[in-house]
Amino acid sequence: MNPIRIVLADDHALVRAGIRTLCESLDGVTVVAEAADGIQVLEMIKAHHPDLVLMDITMKTLNGLEAAAQIKRDFPQVGVIILSMHAAEEYVQQALKAGAAGYLLKDAAVPELETAITAVMRGEVYLSPQISRLVVQSYMLHAGAVEGPLGVLTPRQREILQLIAEGHSTKDIGFRLSLSVKTVEAHRTQIMERLRIHDIAGLVRFAIRVGLVSTDN
DSSP: OOOEEEEEEOSOHHHHHHHHHHHHTSTTEEEEEEESSHHHHHHHHHHHOOSEEEEESOOSSSOHHHHHHHHHHHOTTSEEEEEESOOOHHHHHHHHHHTOSEEEETTOOHHHHHHHHHHHHTTOOEEOTTSOHHHHHHHHHTTTSOOGGGGGSOHHHHHHHHHHHTTOOHHHHHHHHTOOHHHHHHHHHHHHHHHTOOSHHHHHHHHHHTTSSOTTO
């Protein structure tokens, strides 16, 4: 059988190195590429055609949740397992809604990593056992509901909010997303109106609170 081809995505090089070592210790698994952010993940998928992406949530430029949504849209044949230190229900719900097929806590043992990969490759959903059954039940009950506070924003607005929270200027955001300065400013105004937050500092605090960015970025 052909090996399972994996792309790793985490903005910490040492973490990627550790996960790569664990993955390559498994039979029938090969790591074909690494990425430090969501933009690189999409590039690596185009270049290497993996079967699976193992990806952190909190990454600069394009985080794991937004990247997962784009992967589901543009590369539906590629499975996504989110690797996270967060066991909170909100993170799990957002990951599942974004299209992730697995959610694995970073303190998981090697056998659990193998179990998660095998399950997702079979077309199943895998969640770490530490994540309570109530999380799954809550997700199923509210699968059709708005996905928390970020649900009022479009995918483009979430991208712009993340870049604002990371400290990028309007001009830089426009360059990164191929948008005009006026378009970015219009999105920023709409973001503030929808979130009822009227200053940049408030947007940054909101982005940190909902996990769009972290305090160490």
